[in-house]
Amino acid sequence: MRKLTFWRQAGRQLALLAIGIFVLFPIYGLLRMAFDGSLKGAATEFHWLPKQFSLQPMLAVLDRPYQSVQFSTILGNSLVVSFSAAILALALGVSLAYAFARFRFPGRQSGLFVILLTALLPPIAFTTPLYILLSWLGIRTTLLALVLVYAAFAMPFCIWNLRAAFQAIPKETEEAAYLDGAGDLATFTYISLPLSLPAIAVAALIAFLTAYSEFTIGWLFVSKPDTVTLAMAIYAIVTTGAAQPWSQLGSLAILMSIPVVVIFLLLQRALLERMMFGAAGD
Numbered sequence: 103m104r105k106l107t108f109w110r111q112a113g114r115q116l117a118l119l120a121i122g123i124f125v126l127f128p129i130y131g132l133l134r135m136a137f138d139g140s141l142k143g144a145a146t147e148f149h150w151l152p153k154q155f156s157l158q159p160m161l162a163v164l165d166r167p168y169q170s171v172q173f174s175t176i177l178g179n180s181l182v183v184s185f186s187a188a189i190l191a192l193a194l195g196v197s198l199a200y201a202f203a204r205f206r207f208p209g210r211q212s213g214l215f216v217i218l219l220t221a222l223l224p225p226i227a228f229t230t231p232l233y234i235l236l237s238w239l240g241i242r243t244t245l246l247a248l249v250l251v252y253a254a255f256a257m258p259f260c261i262w263n264l265r266a267a268f269q270a271i272p273k274e275t276e277e278a279a280y281l282d283g284a285g286d287l288a289t290f291t292y293i294s295l296p297l298s299l300p301a302i303a304v305a306a307l308i309a310f311l312t313a314y315s316e317f318t319i320g321w322l323f324v325s326k327p328d329t330v331t332l333a334m335a336i337y338a339i340v341t342t343g344a345a346q347p348w349s350q351l352g353s354l355a356i357l358m359s360i361p362v363v364v365i366f367l368l369l370q371r372a373l374l375e376r377m378m379f380g381a382a383g384d
Contacts, residue, residue, distance in 0.1 A: 136160065136352030159349035160357075167354050168335040169327040180314060180331040181361065183245055187252035188309035194253075195260030195305065200290060202261065203268035204276075214265075221258030228254070229319055236323065243325040251323060252313035260305040267301030268294060303369045310365065332358040 134149065135141065139156025164173050201207075202214060220228075232251055236242040241250075271294055279289040295302070317333035324330055330338070336358065339351045 132352045132355055134352075135349055136356050138349050138352075141347045141349040156349075159347060160353040163350050163354045163357065167350065168330060168338055171327045171330070173357075175328055176330060176332055176335055177357075177361075179245060179329060180333070180358075183248045183252065183331060184310050184313040186249040187256060187313040188306050190249060190253040191256040191260050191309040192302065192306055195257050196264055196295070196302065198257075199261045199264035200268050200294065203265045217258050217261055221262065225255050225316075225319055229322055233322055242323055243329070245329055247323040248313070248320055248331070251319065252316060253309070255316075256309035256312045259308055263305050263308075264298060264301055267298040271297050307366065307369050311362065314362065 131148070134152055136159060137155055137157065138149075138152035139154040139158050141159075167173055168176060202210060232254070233242065236247045236250070241247050275297070276289050276293055279293050284292070314331075315333050317331070317337040320331060320334055321337075324334065332354065336351060336354055339346050339348070339354065
C-alpha cells in the first residue's frame with residue numbers, strides 16, 4: 103500500500119475534522135439548549151454554555167411533555183407504532199422480495215415498477231386515499247392506523263433492498279438444499295433468510311426510523327392527545343413558538359434519540375457478528 107505524504111494525510115485529517123464538527127455541532131447546541139433553564143420561549147441567541155444550568159426542562163418533559171399526557175404514554179405510542187410498522191413491513195417485504203428475486207410470474211416487471219414508483223412519490227400523495235380507506239374501516243384515529251400507514255411507506259424500500267440481497271445469494275446454495283430433500287419453505291427459512299440477515303437488519307432499521315421520526319402525516323390520523331408520538335410532540339412544541347420553553351424541546355429531542363441509538367448499536371453489533379461469522383465460514 104502506497105504511503106500518503108504528510109500534506110495529503112494532513113488534508114484528509116482536516117477534512118474529517120471539518121465533517122465531524124459539522125455533524126456534532128448541532129448535537130452540542132441541542133444539549134446546551136436542553137439544560138438551559140433561562141429559556142422562556144424560543145432560543146434567539148447562541149451561547150457556548152447554558153446561561154442558567156438546570157435539570158428542570160428535562161424533568162418537565164419526563165413528566166408531561168404534551169397537553170398533560172405522561173411521557174411514558176407518548177414514548178409507548180412511538181415504540182409500539184414503530185416496532186409494529188417495522189415488523190409488518192418486514193413480514194410482507196421479505197416474502198414479496200423473495201418472490202420477485204427467485205420466481206418468474208406474469209406481471210413481475212410491472213409489479214416491481216409500481217413498487218419503485220411508490221417509493222419515489224412523496225408520502226403526502228397517499229394521504230387522501232389512506233384517509234378515506236382507514237375512515238371507511240373505522241380505525242383512522244387509532245394507533246393501528248399509524249402502523250398501517252408507516253408500514254406502507256417503508257415497504258418499497260424493504261422490498262427492493264431485500265430483493266437485491268436474495269439475488270446476491272448463489273442459486274447453487276439453494277439447489278444444494280433441494281438436493282438434500284429440503285422444500286421451498288425450508289430452504290427459504292434455513293438458507294436464504296440467515297444469509298440475508300444483514301440486509302434484513304438494515305431494512306428493519308430504516309422501517310423503524312421511518313415510523314419513529316414521521317410527524318406531519320401522522321396528524322391526519324390522530325385526534326386525541328393520548329395517541330400522539332414523540333415526533334408529533336416535538337413538532338407541537340415548535341409550532342407553539344414562544345409559548346413553551348425550547349429547553350423542553352431540546353430535552354425531548356435528546357430523550358427521543360436514546361431508543362434510536364440503543365437500537366442502532368444492537369443492530370450494528372448483530373451486523374458485525376454476522377459479517378465475521380460469514381468470513382470465518384468462508
